[in-house]
Amino acid sequence: MMESEGIAGIEQFDSPGKGRGLRVSRAYGVGELLFSCPAYSYVLSVNERGFICEQCFTRKKGLAKCGKCKKAFYCNVNCQKKNWPMHKLECHAMCAFGENWCPSETVRLVARIIARLRHQRERSPSEKLLSLRDMESHMEDMDNEKRELNEAHIAGLHHFYSKHLDFPDHQALLTLFSQVHCNGFTVEDEELSNLGLAIFPDIALLNHSCCPNVIVTYRGINAEVRAVQEISQGQEIYTSYIDLLYPTEDRIERLRDVYYFSCDCKECSTKSMDKQKLKVRKLSDEISQKEIRDMLLEMCELSIDKMSTVFDDSNIYILHMMYQAMGICIFNEDYDGGVRYGEKVMKPYTVLYPAYSLNIASMYLKMGRLYMALDKKSTGINAFQKALAIMEVVYGKDHAYVTELKQEIRGE
Ligand SMILES: C[S@@+](CC[C@H](N)C(=O)[O-])C[C@H]1O[C@@H](n2cnc3c(N)ncnc32)[C@H](O)[C@@H]1O
Numbered sequence: 007m008m009e010s011e012g013i014a015g016i017e018q019f020d021s022p023g024k025g026r027g028l029r030v031s032r033a034y035g036v037g038e039l040l041f042s043c044p045a046y047s048y049v050l051s052v053n054e055r056g057f058i059c060e061q062c063f064t065r066k067k068g069l070a071k072c073g074k075c076k077k078a079f080y081c082n083v084n085c086q087k088k089n090w091p092m093h094k095l096e097c098h099a100m101c102a103f104g105e106n107w108c109p110s111e112t113v114r115l116v117a118r119i120i121a122r123l124r125h126q127r128e129r130s131p132s133e134k135l136l137s138l139r140d141m142e143s144h145m146e147d148m149d150n151e152k153r154e155l156n157e158a159h160i161a162g163l164h165h166f167y168s169k170h171l172d173f174p175d176h177q178a179l180l181t182l183f184s185q186v187h188c189n190g191f192t193v194e195d196e197e198l199s200n201l202g203l204a205i206f207p208d209i210a211l212l213n214h215s216c217c218p219n220v221i222v223t224y225r226g227i228n229a230e231v232r233a234v235q236e237i238s239q240g241q242e243i244y245t246s247y248i249d250l251l252y253p254t255e256d257r258i259e260r261l262r263d264v265y266y267f268s269c270d271c272k273e274c275s276t277k278s279m280d281k282q283k284l285k286v287r288k289l290s291d292e293i294s295q296k297e298i299r300d301m302l303l304e305m306c307e308l309s310i311d312k313m314s315t316v317f318d319d320s321n322i323y324i325l326h327m328m329y330q331a332m333g334i335c336i337f338n339e340d341y342d343g344g345v346r347y348g349e350k351v352m353k354p355y356t357v358l359y360p361a362y363s364l365n366i367a368s369m370y371l372k373m374g375r376l377y378m379a380l381d382k383k384s385t386g387i388n389a390f391q392k393a394l395a396i397m398e399v400v401y402g403k404d405h406a407y408v409t410e411l412k413q414e415i416r417g418e
């Protein structure tokens with residue numbers, strides 16, 4: 007391995023409570039570029055095909071397409087040639103699978119990382135401070151849901167890429183997917199549309215703050231880090247991993263879920279903006295859950311009225327609104343309202359969903375409970391029976407849901 011050369015003005019250090027971090031060895035002013043990093047691996051979103059070059063991410067008119075698959079677009083032959091080692095992982099497969107070619111963006115990115123790792127001997131220009139292998143993975147912190155997601159990704163990888171890739175062992179794949187999960191970047195344009203997914207190892211050293219002093223932007227396949235606050239010598243640099251619009255509780259939940267930490271930034275401890283973010287136009291101090299629900303119901307009703315002038319009752323947009331309205335009525339213990347919306351939803355549901363559907367079963371169940379609450383016993387039992395017939399098939403006759411519903415029908 008080549009010795010890492012570092013980046014002038016930037017140093018890695020142990021940030022207390024945050025793992026590794028980056029700090030500046032001189033002051034930086036607002037707008038100043040701290041450093042940039044070429045993507046180690048990247049993938050263009052399927053939606054952007056034809057508008058952006060697969061290789062250099064230049065946006066321009068008149069890109070030329072791959073003659074084989076006709077799905078990849080390039081500035082010129084030069085970009086096409088450079089891109090071939092990555093595109094060949096997909097070119098044939100896309101033709102072979104046709105309509106059924108649908109790996110997730112994460113899977114596509116990991117395939118490219120694996121291909122690159124195979125051929126890479128020396129440390130790349132994307133790894134002046136941190137090599138890809140050393141990125142945080144949080145393997146120990148993952149819950150079952152995350153593990154299952156990773157397993158599904160791995161299955162996708164084997165399904166769509168086995169022809170052109172030698173895979174590392176299962177454990178190494180799990181690590182890779184976990185690393186991508188908490189170190190991957192979505193590349194966005196100036197309207198914040200998603201262009202693709204990429205890995206920038208050096209930039210993955212940046213820790214998060216909800217009052218960030220730098221912002222990461224993209225120029226082609228390079229990421230650039232610029233100061234958005236005055237940064238004095240020795241200060242840690244922080245970017246934001248998330249949309250900062252949301253109140254503290256929401257931000258903390260998101261950071262915990264994806265990145266496994268709780269933020270201790272100034273905004274998270276003072277919550278100074280939460281009040282404004284959750285402000286209501288009312289003289290009385292608190293707005294109750296009930297009032298919020300009533301407002302939502304009013305919005306649903308208005309939309310339903312307006313939509314009925316254009317859409318039929320079986321239109322899914324109006325169905326969705328009525329389903330929401332039903333939920334709000336139930337929450338407000340307005341069972342008559344709930345039944346009214348429920349009955350409207352029920353009919354199209356039975357037509358639009360397959361006969362054995364969890365959605366239909368749950369609707370019959372909800373309706374049954376509403377009828378019972380309104381003392382309409384025989385209508386209620388009738389709905390329960392319909393739910394039961396589906397549930398015995400989809401859950402199995404020995405499932406607790408089925409036995410419990412039978413008890414409910416017997417009035418136990
Ligand atoms: C992209 S990495 C940043 C570099 C990381 N510290 C490392 O050593 O690799 C993201 C991880 O850094 C940690 N991290 C980032 N910001 C943090 C913060 N404000 N407080 C605590 N941990 C943080 C979390 O473990 C998170 O999953």
Ligand SMILES: [Zn+2]
Pocket residue numbers: 059060061062063064080081082085
């Ligand atoms: Zn190009």
Ligand SMILES: [Zn+2]
Pocket residue numbers: 072073074075076077078093097098
């Ligand atoms: Zn092709």
Ligand SMILES: [Zn+2]
Pocket residue numbers: 215216217269270271272273274
């Ligand atoms: Zn914070």
